[in-house]
């Protein structure tokens with residue numbers, strides 16, 4: 444019986460979904476959403492906070508500040524509340540409303556940036572805002588997930604060894620790329636492993652992490668509007684880019700089978716299914732990482748008005764391009780709720 448006294452002491456690391464019966468694809472999905480912060484970012488948050496404490500950067504009276512599209516913000520809110528620090532999260536209008544409310548419920552202050560930066564994203568504007576805060580008062584401590592080595596080290600020490608223990612015959616690993624902390628930690632670990640593993644990065648179309656043209660991205664988690672400072676492409680074997688419409692279709696197919704995952708899981712699974720179909724993946728041991736669960740996306744990815752406004756009425760058309768899987772029951776009419784203004788930023 445696990446008994447804990449701090450919220451970050453619990454983090455389920457051994458749960459996998461076999462997607463064969465659900466999507467007809469030989470792929471194991473590592474679930475990272477079963478902890479009190481609800482996402483994989485708990486690992487990075489713990490690593491970065493503990494390192495800052497060890498280094499004497501973070502001390503009683505410090506105010507943590509971080510730029511986050513949500514999940515790291517929730518994890519830091521939880522840790523800050525548990526350890527008695529104040530935390531200010533700088534996010535943007537793509538952050539889910541429920542994620543924002545969650546941070547506030549945990550006692551954090553949330554500042555929302557609504558203006559796009561010169562790259563057509565929010566990241567530059569969020570970082571400028573954090574820098575200005577830090578310059579204004581020395582009590583602010585910015586962990587900087589985009590450059591902090593603890594971000595990838597968390598996955599080198601924990602996520603990758605967890606996978607290696609369960610899948611000693613692993614052939615291919617699919618990892619979504621945001622800050623690339625998860626990707627770089629896993630890629631570095633498996634580069635040193637006893638057998639070759641193909642590490643495939645999955646990114647969103649419109650992200651410039653691996654080059655390419657910037658474009659509209661409405662689903663938080665994956666993708667960047669600048670090159671991720673932690674990224675070293677020499678550790679990455681391949682990159683796949685996924686359209687948001689494909690992400691959404693996979694999220695809904697999984698949900699119709701009872702698995703409610705977050706948006707980035709849809710992206711990673713869509714990319715992995717495509718890759719495995721092209722490569723004839725039968726016989727390969729393949730794992731993908733699911734960074735969070737779906738409840739935080741009920742008013743976006745799982746809300747029909749939001750979907751139709753942004754992607755058109757055909758987005759969930761069963762013939763809309765999703766690869767074939769087991770037959771699914773006929774859908775009932777969907778609830779329509781007006782989209783919230785804070786989430787309506789279209790570009």
Ligand SMILES: Cc1ncc(COP(=O)(O)O)c(C=O)c1O
Pocket residue numbers: 482484512513514515619620621622623624625626663664665705706707708734735
């Ligand atoms: C839902 C979700 N998926 C994926 C990622 C990407 O993880 P990483 O920053 O380690 O690349 C994030 C990061 O915030 C996330 O919130």
